[in-house]
Amino acid sequence: MSDVEEAITRAHHAEWARVVAALTRRFGDLGSAEEAAAEAFTTAVERWRADGLPPNPGAWLTTTANRKAIDRIRRENKRDDKHKEAQVLHDHTPPEPLGAIDDDRLRLIFTCCHPALAVEARVALTLRMVGGLTVPEIARAFLVQGTTMEQRITRAKAKIKAARIPYRMPSADDLPARVSGVLAVLFLVFNEGYLASGPDTDPVRHDLTAEAIRLTRLIRALLPQDGEVAGLLALMLLIEARRPARVSASGELVALDEQDRGAWDAELIAEGHRLVRERLAAAAAGVAPGRYQILAAINAVHTSARDIRDTDWSQVLALYDQLVRLDPSPIIALNRAIAVAELDGPEVALAIVDRLAEALAGYHAYHATRADLLRRLGQSQQSRAAYDRAIELAGNTGETAYLTRRRDQLQERPRPSEPHQ
Template identity: 70%
Template sequence: MTTSAVEDALARAHRDEWARVVAGLARRFGDLDVAEDAAAEAYVTALEQWPRDGVPPNPGAWLTTTATRKAIDRLRRESRRADKHLAAHMLRDHSAHDPVGPVEDDRLRLIFVCCHPTLAVESRIALTLRLVGGLTVGEIARAFLVPETTMAQRITRAKAKIRASGIPFRVPSTADLHERLAGVLAVVYLIYNEGYLGSGDGDPVRTELTDEAVRLSRLLRAHLPDEGEVTGLLALMLLTDARRAARVSATGELVTLDEQDRGAWNRALIAEGHGLVRERIASGSPPGRYQLLASINAVHTSAASARDTDWAQIVALYDRMMQVDASPITRLNRAVAIAELDGPDVALADIERLGHALDRYHAFHATRADLLRRIGRSDESRAAYDRALELAGNPAERAYLSRRRGQLGGGPLSGTGS
């Protein structure tokens, strides 16, 4: 077998099996450090042996067996581990005796452990990407624009808290699954959003994060197919991701929905997303936040052009969203749709009430700037664009805001840079 074929097989095994191997070891040995290190050692061993011996028929089983041996060897070497403690782990049949909750899948357990509510949100995200996604510490650090040492410390502290708190390696019971699941979905969506329109300098879109969020969402749906919000989140991300190729211009500027080349949209993802939305509508269950957001995106991606968008339907969906999530951001997004349906002056009156709550949110000022521009209040629009530029971090978004602000003329941008 050629070197490239072995490398491809190993890369595929890492993508497909990393989470399964780490999760199984974490459940068996009850230690995230042992699980992660043993899995990594197994992959190093594969890199050494597979070119010589060939790729095994079942790479996942080979990696699991090798990693288990590595974990046991490590425990034997550590003098702080009592012999009885090691023997208990080696002889115990965890799959038969551990309480597993409503879904018996090691990877799902690991996601719920990584997203445990006692951990800070940034720690949940980092652990999920490292232990479930298999991203390196350096990759995660670069994605979130922090030093690698900072990210390593964040992950180390999170694992130490899990160990000290005795957080069990199991999916929550049926009774509290829904409450815990909401936190898991929020983490996956945060990962996706940071990749799709990152909060800082660097690449405008970080595909390693968007792809990983979609993969995690697919995993959740595979094991929780009847959870409407799981399906809703997957549909939402697919319909959003379908527009990825059209969202940033060749010059690195954000392209808004109304200006995008719809021929560049990924029709396969749109078809899959629409199918999931229809599935949830057919279920007859009351939709949650992600299902409603997916439905809104389904309306957008159903329109042949921006002018064909059914804004009345979008406003109606936002009205339903207000019953589920009446946050200032929901009200802001509803106002954008109102501007298309009833005019920018009506929308502006709606969002002026949100200034106190959203003063630090760049999208509020960008939306207000656009509405002011559309009704001819250019001086106020320039000031709003300036404020949006002060707060925006994504380079593609800043480029777009700078151009729109420049079209208004007037003085130089105050404190916004180029």
């Protein structure tokens, strides 16, 4: 990637949500804001390639997107209403100060996560409007077709406009209920950052994980008593802490058992553990923990261990058992099976994993987990087939590299069944 391409990618990650949020506030329409922002970024790609970078890419994008939005409104007004045109021409809305723009991003999130929208629509819209992901990237994250995702987003925008879903912070009464929807969405954004998709994307997109953490911190400041907010923040911090050890120098993803634990971020771990202890105290006092608090506790067990052998797997499994009762999804069952493999061996775990075949056939982690269990059972040929399928489905460049190495290590190993061995 050239310097200009890198700068465009960087500007996109850093400025997208800011530009969309500011335009939505100014022009009162999410769809036009998104289109104007997208146009501005397209123009940036052309101009910056030809003329080099502007001194302040963020300001350049905001100004350009504003102009695009006004052009767009003028074009539309020429078609139907000359009167409105005059209003736009005389719009002297002052540019938003920086602090207010940060608030706009929260507004944007609450609008995208509005309860009158279907859950899938909230997630998709937040990733598009706040995360700035493309529709194909979002489609990949949710294992659906690009066209399906496009329709989902278009429909959600149309509903926001037609039903007049407001662009503002929810009232104090509504806040707790509105927050849990936002948390689900933020966790998905975090995950997209932690296991980024796309052939030209870095394996870990720190901008997205950092953005998800930043917004979760903000919501925690608003709702310090909410256990799930604390749980989600702890979970993100304990995962983020391992990021420095997660990608090798060659860009390959490093699995938990091979990570250099000395490279983990001790400060983030300490903060995450503090939050988990806070929630354990609440649980001891009779407050039932939600799924994020349990997931955070699982990650606290991992980050407390000096190495993989030191991990308290029975504690991990007990927490997964608790989690399965709250959320009987096949992905949780798959992760639970990994703990089962450590305690009861790969054969028992493989039996559990095989039962998930139908639900998770299109999920790369299902095939990667199977491949690893089959490898440990010495079933190289089946393991290789599972690695092949996982590589085919994995959208993360670092993960593809990791899976390819593991598969090729299988091939290097002599096969006991061959007569000349």
